[in-house]
Amino acid sequence: MGSDAVSGGRRARPVIAMLLPLLLAGCGDGGKAATGKLMLTGSSTVAPLALEIAKRYEADHPGVRIDVQTGGSSRGITDARSGVADIGMVSRALKPDESDLVAHAIAHDGIAIIVHASNPVTGLSADQIRAIYRGQVATWQAVGGPKRPITVVNKAEGRSTLELFLLHFGLASTQIHASVVIGDNEQGIKTVAGNPGAIGYVSVGAAEYAATHEVAIRLLPLDGIPASTATVKDGSFPLSRPLNLVTRGQPQGLAGDFIAYARSAAVHDRVRSLYFVPLD
Amino acid sequence: MSTPGRSSPPDGDAALRAVTGLAARLSGTVVVGIALFVLWQAWPALQAVGPLRFVTDAGWHPLAQPAQFNLLPMLVASVAVTLGAMLLAGPLGLFTAIFMTDYAPPALARLLRGVVELLAGVPSVVYGLWGLVTLVPLLAAWQPPGASLLAGILVLALMILPTMVLASHAAIAGVAAEHRLTVAALGFSCAGSLWGVLLPAARAGLCGALLLSTTRALGETMAMLMVTGNVARMPDSLFAPARTLTANIALELAYAMDRHRAALFVGGLLLTALVLALVRLARGLGCAWRHA
Numbered sequence: 001m002g003s004d005a006v007s008g009g010r011r012a013r014p015v016i017a018m019l020l021p022l023l024l025a026g027c028g029d030g031g032k033a034a035t036g037k038l039m040l041t042g043s044s045t046v047a048p049l050a051l052e053i054a055k056r057y058e059a060d061h062p063g064v065r066i067d068v069q070t071g072g073s074s075r076g077i078t079d080a081r082s083g084v085a086d087i088g089m090v091s092r093a094l095k096p097d098e099s100d101l102v103a104h105a106i107a108h109d110g111i112a113i114i115v116h117a118s119n120p121v122t123g124l125s126a127d128q129i130r131a132i133y134r135g136q137v138a139t140w141q142a143v144g145g146p147k148r149p150i151t152v153v154n155k156a157e158g159r160s161t162l163e164l165f166l167l168h169f170g171l172a173s174t175q176i177h178a179s180v181v182i183g184d185n186e187q188g189i190k191t192v193a194g195n196p197g198a199i200g201y202v203s204v205g206a207a208e209y210a211a212t213h214e215v216a217i218r219l220l221p222l223d224g225i226p227a228s229t230a231t232v233k234d235g236s237f238p239l240s241r242p243l244n245l246v247t248r249g250q251p252q253g254l255a256g257d258f259i260a261y262a263r264s265a266a267v268h269d270r271v272r273s274l275y276f277v278p279l280d
Numbered sequence: 281m282s283t284p285g286r287s288s289p290p291d292g293d294a295a296l297r298a299v300t301g302l303a304a305r306l307s308g309t310v311v312v313g314i315a316l317f318v319l320w321q322a323w324p325a326l327q328a329v330g331p332l333r334f335v336t337d338a339g340w341h342p343l344a345q346p347a348q349f350n351l352l353p354m355l356v357a358s359v360a361v362t363l364g365a366m367l368l369a370g371p372l373g374l375f376t377a378i379f380m381t382d383y384a385p386p387a388l389a390r391l392l393r394g395v396v397e398l399l400a401g402v403p404s405v406v407y408g409l410w411g412l413v414t415l416v417p418l419l420a421a422w423q424p425p426g427a428s429l430l431a432g433i434l435v436l437a438l439m440i441l442p443t444m445v446l447a448s449h450a451a452i453a454g455v456a457a458e459h460r461l462t463v464a465a466l467g468f469s470c471a472g473s474l475w476g477v478l479l480p481a482a483r484a485g486l487c488g489a490l491l492l493s494t495t496r497a498l499g500e501t502m503a504m505l506m507v508t509g510n511v512a513r514m515p516d517s518l519f520a521p522a523r524t525l526t527a528n529i530a531l532e533l534a535y536a537m538d539r540h541r542a543a544l545f546v547g548g549l550l551l552t553a554l555v556l557a558l559v560r561l562a563r564g565l566g567c568a569w570r571h572a
Contacts, residue, residue: 044535070537151425156510157343158535174344179425179521181510183531187412194417197424 035063036254042076042089045160046243049107050089052270053262064254077101080246086255088246091160102251103244106262107276110204110232110240111164114189116196117216121145124220130169132199135177140197153191153200154178161185165201168239185275192217203275204232204240229277243276318548325349325542334546340512340523342532342540349543353514355550357429357522360515361504362497364433365440369493372437373444374486378474380445381452393449400442408503411435416507423519427509430518435503440493447492451485452478491562495555501526525551 040050047070054066073090080088080101094103113129115121121144124132131137132150141147154176155162166173180198182188185206192198193216207219208229219227222238231237251259261267268278329349337350376396380389411431420426455478463473479486501524509521510531523531525547533544 044537149424151420156531156535157341158532158540172344174339174341174348178511179509180427181512181521181523181531183505183510187506190412191416191427194413195420195424195426197420 035061036065038064038066038087038254038258039069039079039085040067040087040089040245041069041071041079041085042246043073043091043160043243044070045091045109045163046076046089046106046245049243049271049274049276050245050262052274053106053267054258056267056270057258057261066258076246080248083248086247087251087259090244090246092241092244094244094246098246101246101248103242103246104251104259104263105242105244105279106259106267107243107271107278108232108235108240109160109164109243109276110227110229110237111161111168111201112204112207112227112239113199113201113220113222114192114207114211114217115199115220116192117211117218118196119145119218122220123224126169126223130171133169133171133176133178148197151179151195151198152177153180153182153188153198155188155201156181156183159183161201161203164239164241189215189217204229204237205272205275205277232277233280240277315552318545318552322542322545322549325539325546328539329543334543334550340528342536342543347539349546351525351528351543351547351550353512354523354525354528354547355554357432357508357515358498358524358526358551358554360429360522361432361436361508361524362494364429364518365436365497366490366494368433368437369441369444370490373441373489373493374448376441376445377448377452380449382470382474382478393446396442396445399438400446404439404500405502405506407435407439408506411503411507419519425509425521427507427521428519429508429515429522432504432508432522432524433518435507436497436500439500439503440497443496444489444493447489448482448486451482451489454485455481487562487565491559494558498551498555498558499526500524501530505530 038054040047040054047068051068054068058064058066068089069085073092076085076088076090077098078088079085088101090103091109094101113124119140121140124143128137128143132143133152133154135152137143137150139145139147139149155165157173162173165171166176180191180200182191182200185202188200188202189206189210192200193210204219204227207217207227211217211219221227225231225237227237227239232240245259245262247255247259250256263279265278271278329347334349334351337348339348340350340353341348376392380392384392411434415434416426416431418426419428419431459477459481460473463477468476504524505527508524508527510523510527511521512523512528513521515522528547529544533541536544
């Protein structure tokens with residue numbers, strides 16, 4: 001994330017935490033590493049997912065308290081290094097100069113470029129997408145499509161999808177000339193489905209679900225690679241990134257147990273509900 | 281317009297007086313508390329950025345380097361959709377109410393009232409969804425991108441119409457029966473009695489109806505977020521996308537931190553000031569809430 005600023009912490013401490021263990025008694029490994037406190041800081045993209053996983057983990061382990069605080073990926077790196085946080089949250093792959101840390105992917109985040117299902121354009125180059133989003137190309141005719149104005153659908157500021165999109169195409173938010181600005185994925189999908197001239201981008205998970213459920217949108221391939229949860233999962237889709245938990249050295253004890261849980265199939269439903277792509 | 285004397289109520293009223301007084305104080309405190317909270321949250325941005333930049337910056341890019349904080353396009357959009365919706369729904373609502381009280385057969389009036397009440401009960405997100413999947417695509421086929429000031433005005437007009445109809449209906453129907461009998465006895469025509477007596481007599485209530493509809497329009501968030509396009513640029517035509525102050529807060533608050541967050545609260549402050557100004561204006565135009 002761009003900002004290093006520290007925001008208020010949020011603590012996962014559901015009331016049902018006291019009741020759930022009774023229901024779930026006997027399943028899971030509640031015996032070991034059952035008490036303690038964990039501190040997670042970093043990326044605001046990873047934070048909502050980490051918070052959901054933490055809630056569920058706390059419900060299974062009544063003695064455990066997990067704090068999740070946002071402040072950007074760079075804060076996640078800094079805090080994991082300094083030991084301020086037990087686990088850092090980082091929404092990108094680690095850089096070469098961060099090899100002192102160990103990354104544990106918990107999900108993938110990918111972005112699909114979407115157009116209306118009736119749009120005959122089958123693919124756009126990165127340069128064409130840049131030109132469209134800068135407002136330099138204003139009709140589909142200029143990129144091999146019909147004579148129809150392009151409606152550029154962009155995301156609101158602060159969203160991680162916008163950030164990844166800008167980063168990938170090397171654009172600044174001030175350069176973008178949008179016709180419609182949307183909040184969540186669902187609004188973006190409905191906007192594109194209702195306008196034959198629209199182009200937008202949303203999370204791959206949400207776009208794939210809509211396109212396979214009779215919503216009038218189509219996912220455009222990028223650099224010849226089809227946009228799908230499968231290509232995001234295998235790492236071949238270019239507009240994607242891993243969502244990582246990072247630790248200084250191999251995690252021990254409670255941190256190790258929590259990371260193993262966050263990477264397990266037990267949390268895949270939470271991963272999907274936030275439109276991220278689960279690990280296999 | 282004289283106020284009845286309030287000196288020394290009988291003893292039996294003491295309890296009621298205490299309860300109502302407490303309720304009034306509580307309501308007042310909550311309103312003032314909210315206003316103070318918004319000011320408190322907006323303060324860091326007002327200090328760090330300075331109030332002037334919220335109207336003079338080149339645009340709204342709170343996360344760019346350097347950040348830009350111009351709220352003026354959103355203020356204009358909020359005022360424009362409200363004004364447009366009032367121009368449509370105001371006369372439409374007033375005439376519907378007049379038809380219901382003075383012209384429609386009782387059965388039709390009851391049916392109309394039922395329909396309007398139904399319309400009033402529809403949640404705003406449903407209007408927004410209808411706008412997004414039906415109205416915006418229709419407009420997009422005519423004047424792309426479809427999501428625009430006009431879409432906002434049309435949806436908003438539909439949403440405040442029930443408020444306008446029901447409140448004006450109550451105001452007109454509340455005109456004393458003796459006024460009606462008098463004008464009938466004097467041989468006024470229907471139109472004459474309407475313009476000359478009934479509407480002036482109902483003026484305070486009608487002003488209330490207008491004010492209530494206008495503030496509801498200004499505050500509408502979800503539906504505007506879904507149909508106006510949310511582009512934070514000064515709209516230059518009815519078909520241009522626009523972002524209202526309320527939509528700006530709803531769009532960005534969940535992901536905003538620090539100065540960005542405080543800047544959104546400045547937008548809230550601006551909206552509060554706008555509503556206050558509107559109430560003052562209504563007072564100045566001779567709209568009094570208390571009706572003699």
